[in-house]
Amino acid sequence: MKRFSIPSPLSVLSAIVIGVCMIAILWPSALTSGDPATGVAPEHLLPPDSAHWCGTDQLGRDVLTRIIYGTRETLPAAFVATMTGIVLGSVIGGFAALSGPAVDTLLSGVIDVLLAIPELLLALTVVILTGFGPIHAALAVGISQTAGFARIVRNLVRTLRSQTYVEAARLSGTGFWGIVGWHILPNAFRPLLGMGILRYATAILSLATLGFLGYSAPPPAPEWGLMISEGRDYLATAWWMTTFPGLALLTVALAANRLSQAMTNAGEERP
Amino acid sequence: MTSPTPVLDVNDLAISYGDRIAVKGISFAAMPGKTIALIGESGSGKSTIAKAVIRLLPPSARIDRGSITLNGQSLLAASSRTLNTIRGRQIGFVPQDPGSSLDPRIPIGRQVGEILRLHTSEGRRERHDHVLALLEKVGLPDPGRCFSQFPHELSGGMKQRVLIAIAVALAPDLIIADEPTSALDATIQRQILDLLDSLREENGCSVLMITHDLAIARDRAHDVVVMQHGTAAERGLSDSLFSAPHSPYTRRLLRDSPAFHPRTPPVRKVAPAQVPALEVSNLTITHRTHGGRTSPTVRNVSFTVQPGTTHGIIGESGSGKTTILRCLMGLISPISGSVQIHGADAFGGRPGERGPFRSMQLVYQNPWSSLDPRLTVRRIIEEPLRNHFDENRSWRLQRIHTLLERVHLKPDILERYPSDISGGQCQRVALARALAAEPDILVLDEFVSALDVTVQARILELLTELQNDLGLTFVFVSHDLAVVRQISDTLSIIRHGQQEEYGRAESIFSNPASDYTRTLLQTIL
Numbered sequence: 001m002k003r004f005s006i007p008s009p010l011s012v013l014s015a016i017v018i019g020v021c022m023i024a025i026l027w028p029s030a031l032t033s034g035d036p037a038t039g040v041a042p043e044h045l046l047p048p049d050s051a052h053w054c055g056t057d058q059l060g061r062d063v064l065t066r067i068i069y070g071t072r073e074t075l076p077a078a079f080v081a082t083m084t085g086i087v088l089g090s091v092i093g094g095f096a097a098l099s100g101p102a103v104d105t106l107l108s109g110v111i112d113v114l115l116a117i118p119e120l121l122l123a124l125t126v127v128i129l130t131g132f133g134p135i136h137a138a139l140a141v142g143i144s145q146t147a148g149f150a151r152i153v154r155n156l157v158r159t160l161r162s163q164t165y166v167e168a169a170r171l172s173g174t175g176f177w178g179i180v181g182w183h184i185l186p187n188a189f190r191p192l193l194g195m196g197i198l199r200y201a202t203a204i205l206s207l208a209t210l211g212f213l214g215y216s217a218p219p220p221a222p223e224w225g226l227m228i229s230e231g232r233d234y235l236a237t238a239w240w241m242t243t244f245p246g247l248a249l250l251t252v253a254l255a256a257n258r259l260s261q262a263m264t265n266a267g268e269e270r271p
Numbered sequence: 272m273t274s275p276t277p278v279l280d281v282n283d284l285a286i287s288y289g290d291r292i293a294v295k296g297i298s299f300a301a302m303p304g305k306t307i308a309l310i311g312e313s314g315s316g317k318s319t320i321a322k323a324v325i326r327l328l329p330p331s332a333r334i335d336r337g338s339i340t341l342n343g344q345s346l347l348a349a350s351s352r353t354l355n356t357i358r359g360r361q362i363g364f365v366p367q368d369p370g371s372s373l374d375p376r377i378p379i380g381r382q383v384g385e386i387l388r389l390h391t392s393e394g395r396r397e398r399h400d401h402v403l404a405l406l407e408k409v410g411l412p413d414p415g416r417c418f419s420q421f422p423h424e425l426s427g428g429m430k431q432r433v434l435i436a437i438a439v440a441l442a443p444d445l446i447i448a449d450e451p452t453s454a455l456d457a458t459i460q461r462q463i464l465d466l467l468d469s470l471r472e473e474n475g476c477s478v479l480m481i482t483h484d485l486a487i488a489r490d491r492a493h494d495v496v497v498m499q500h501g502t503a504a505e506r507g508l509s510d511s512l513f514s515a516p517h518s519p520y521t522r523r524l525l526r527d528s529p530a531f532h533p534r535t536p537p538v539r540k541v542a543p544a545q546v547p548a549l550e551v552s553n554l555t556i557t558h559r560t561h562g563g564r565t566s567p568t569v570r571n572v573s574f575t576v577q578p579g580t581t582h583g584i585i586g587e588s589g590s591g592k593t594t595i596l597r598c599l600m601g602l603i604s605p606i607s608g609s610v611q612i613h614g615a616d617a618f619g620g621r622p623g624e625r626g627p628f629r630s631m632q633l634v635y636q637n638p639w640s641s642l643d644p645r646l647t648v649r650r651i652i653e654e655p656l657r658n659h660f661d662e663n664r665s666w667r668l669q670r671i672h673t674l675l676e677r678v679h680l681k682p683d684i685l686e687r688y689p690s691d692i693s694g695g696q697c698q699r700v701a702l703a704r705a706l707a708a709e710p711d712i713l714v715l716d717e718f719v720s721a722l723d724v725t726v727q728a729r730i731l732e733l734l735t736e737l738q739n740d741l742g743l744t745f746v747f748v749s750h751d752l753a754v755v756r757q758i759s760d761t762l763s764i765i766r767h768g769q770q771e772e773y774g775r776a777e778s779i780f781s782n783p784a785s786d787y788t789r790t791l792l793q794t795i796l
Contacts, residue, residue: 164641168701171600171633172708173658182654186645 011262014255021252024071034065036222045238055240057230063240066222067248073223074211075252077138078203084142085203086196089149096150097157098180108154114147123206127215134223137216141206145199152195153188160184194263201256208249224249276343278303278444278477279324284337286319286328293319294501296337299494301445301477306468308480308488308509310524311498312723317481321449324479325362326354342444360390363438365467367450369430373422379406379433380418386440405436410466427588428459435466442474449481456587456750458790464491483723485528486753489513497521527728529753546614548712548744549576549599549631554608556591556598567606568594569768576761578711579738581745583759583776585752585791591768592748596716599746601628612712629659632705636717638697642689648700649685655707674703678733695726699733706737714746719754731757752791756780764788 024031039060046056054063096107126140160166166183210216211225219226224245231241277300286294294316301307309317322328324339326346339346341361366372373382383402387393393401406414409432422430431451438446448467452460468491471478482488488495495512497505497520504520505512516522556569569591576582586592597603599610601617610617612631635641642651652674656667672682678699689697705713719727735758737743749755762779764772771785783789
C-alpha cells in the first residue's frame with residue numbers, strides 16, 4: 001500500500017522556501033546580525049555588495065535584514081487572514097449546505113453578492129471602517145476571502161452529503177453530527193487544506209498591497225509592501241530597494257501556490 | 272482448403288505497464304466476415320489488446336514484442352500520419368460507454384459527418400446525404416430529426432447506434448467493439464448486437480469483440496479467445512469451445528456464469544400463515560420534477576415476502592426499481608399505499624423515525640462508493656455497532672471479527688482502506704456492515720452487477736449460506752435476469768413504474784404472462 005509518493009523537485013524547493021521563512025519568523029537573528037530599524041546614516045543607498053547583499057535604503061538600513069524581519073510582519077498576518085477566511089467560510093458554507101433549501105438559497109445569495117465585489121475593494125472598505133494597522137489589515141483580507149471559501153465549502157459539503165457512503169451511514173443509524181464528524185469533515189479536510197494554502201499566497205499579496213497603500217503597519221516597520229512603497233521614490237537611482245522585497249514576495253507566493261498544487265495532486269491519487 | 276488471408280493478424284503480442292506485464296504473448300487472427308471475441312474478466316488484458324490494435328495505448332504502456340498486421344501492413348511500424356488514415360478508414364471503433372463518447376455540444380449530424388470530412392473528398396451536400404443514409408442504415412428512427420439533435424436528447428441505445436454509424440461510415444475492414452453493450456439494458460443489447468451482425472454480413476468486414484459476457488460471445492462470435500492474466504487460457508471455434516471447454520479456467524467461467532448454469536433455488540417450505548417479513552401494498556411514489564409538477568414514478572406496486580425467502584425485483588434502468596427500494600428503506604415517503612415490516616407499518620410513526628427500518632439494511636451496487644474512502648475497514652464495520660449497541664470497545668472488536676468470519680474475510684484486512692482491496696472484498700465488507708446492525712431483511716441493490724462472474728458466483732454462494740444460517744430475508748434488485756433467477760423465490764418485474772408481473776419465480780420463468788417478460792427471457796436464453 002502506497003500512501004505517499006515522492007514529491008517533485010519543485011515541490012521540495014517550495015517546501016524549503018517556506019521552511020526558510022519559518023526560521024526567519026522564529027529566529028531572524030540566526031539569518032542576519034543587523035537590526036531592521038536602525039540604519040547607519042553614511043551608508044545610505046549603497047548598491048548590493050558583499051557587506052550588504054541587497055544594498056541599503058535611504059536611511060542606511062540593510063535591505064536584506066529588513067526583508068528577513070519583514071517575514072514576521074507579512075507571513076503571520078497572512079496566516080491570520082487565511083484562517084479567518086477558512087473558519088468564517090466553513091461555518092457559513094457548511095451551514096448553507098446542511099440546512100434546508102430556504103436557508104441555502106438565502107446564504108448562497110449573500111455569498112454571490114459578496115463574490116461580486118472585488119476582493120481588494122472589500123478589504124479596503126473593511127480596513128477603512130475598522131481602522132488601520134496590521135491586525136485590522138489581516139482581518140480585512142480574511143473577511144474579503146470568506147465568500148470564496150464559503151462557496152467552495154458549500155459545494156464540497158453538498159457533494160459529500162450526496163455520496164452513497166453517507167447515505168449508507170445514515171441507514172446504519174449514524175446521526176447528523178456523527179455523519180458530519182465521521183464522514184464529511186475528514187473527507188473535506190484535504191481539499192480545504194489545499195485551497196487554504198492557495199489562498200494563503202493570495203493573502204500575502206493582498207496584505208502587501210494594503211501595506212503598499214499605507215493601510216497596514218506604519219513605518220518604520222519592515223513590511224514588504226511598505227518597503228516597496230518607500231523604494232518607489234528612489235526607483236531611478238536605487239533599484240534594489242523595490243526589487244528585492246518584490247522578489248521575496250513573489251518567491252513566497254509562488255512557493256505557497258506550488259505546495260497547494262502538490263497537496264491537491266496528492267489528494268487525487270487516492271480515490 | 273486454402274484459408275483466406277486474415278484482416279487482422281496479431282502474433283505473439285506482449286505489452287507491459289512499467290513492471291507489470293499486462294499481455295504475455297497473445298496470438299489471434301480476425302477473418303473477413305467473421306466475429307472474433309476476446310473474453311475475460313477485468314484485468315485480463317483484453318482492453319489493452321484492443322487499444323494496442325488501434326495504437327492508442329497510454330504512454331505508460333510498452334509493447335515488448337510481437338506484431339500486429341492489418342491487411343498485410345504492420346501497425347507497429349506505421350507512422351502516426353499513416354495511423355490517422357488507418358483509424359476510421361480501415362478500423363472502426365465502437366466504444367464501451369455511449370454516454371461519454373459523443374461530444375455533448377455538437378449535433379449528431381456533424382459528429383457523424385466529421386469522419387467523412389476527414390477521410391473523403393465529399394462536398395457539403397453529398398456529406399449531408401451520406402450521413403442521413405448512415406443514420407438510416409443503423410436503424411435510427413427519423414434520421415432527419417436525429418441529424419440536428421444533440422447527444423443528450425437521445426437514449427443510450429440510440430447513442431450507441433450513432434457511434435456504430437461513425438464506426439462503419441467508411442466500411443472499414445475491421446470493427447473493434449469494446450464491451451459495446453455492457454452499459455445498455457438487456458432488450459437494447461440484443462438490438463445493438465443484431466445491428467452489428469447485419470452490418471458485418473453486409474460489408475463482409477471482421478469484428479473484434481471485447482466482452483466479459485460469455486453469453487454474447489457464444490451467440491455472436493465465430494472464434495473465441497479466453498483471456499486470463501494476459502495469456503490465452505483457451506482459443507477455438509465458438510461452438511466447440513462452449514460445448515467442450517478444455518482449460519480449467521474456461522470451465523470455471525462457464526460454471527460461474529449464471530446464464531449458462533441456471534441453478535434453480537431450492538424450493539423452500541414456507542408456512543404462509545406466518546406474518547410476512549415484508550408486505551408492500553399499492554405503493555405509489557411520485558417525484559417532484561423541476562417546476563413543482565409531480566408525476567408518479569411508481570404506481571400500485573404490491574408484493575409480499577415471507578421470512579427466509581428471496582424476492583427479486585427486475586427492471587431496466589429508469590423503470591423505478593431504485594425508487595421502490597429507496598422507499599422501502601424509508602429514504603422517501605410514498606404518496607399512497609403502505610409498507611409493513613413484520614406487520615408494523617413503516618410509515619406510521621413520526622416522520623424521520625427509523626424504528627421499524629432498523630431490522631432492514633441496504634447493500635449498495637458500487638463496491639467502492641458505498642464505503643467511506645477515509646475510513647479503515649475496521650471503522651466502517653464499527654460504525655453501526657457504535658450506533659446500535661451500547662457496549663465497550665473490546666466487545667465491538669470481537670463482533671467485528673465474528674462478522675468478518677461470517678463473510679469469509681481474513682482479519683488482516685481490518686486496517687486497510689477500501690481503495691486497497693478488491694471489489695469482491697469491498698462487497699463482503701459492505702455485507703458485514705449491513706449484518707452488524709443484526710437485521711433480518713437485507714435489501715440488495717444490483718449487489719453483484721459490478722463484479723466479474725467468478726467473484727459474482729462466490730458472493731451469491733455467500734448470500735445463500737447467510738440465508739440458510741441466519742434465516743435472512745432478501746429483497747434482490749437487479750437488471751440481470753440470469754442472476755435473479757439463481758436466487759429468487761418470488762419475483763416482481765417492473766417496467767415504467769408498474770408491475771408487469773408478480774409471482775413465484777419458477778412459474779414466471781416457465782410460463783411468462785406478459786410480452787415484456789417474454790422479451791426479457793429471450794435475452795438470456
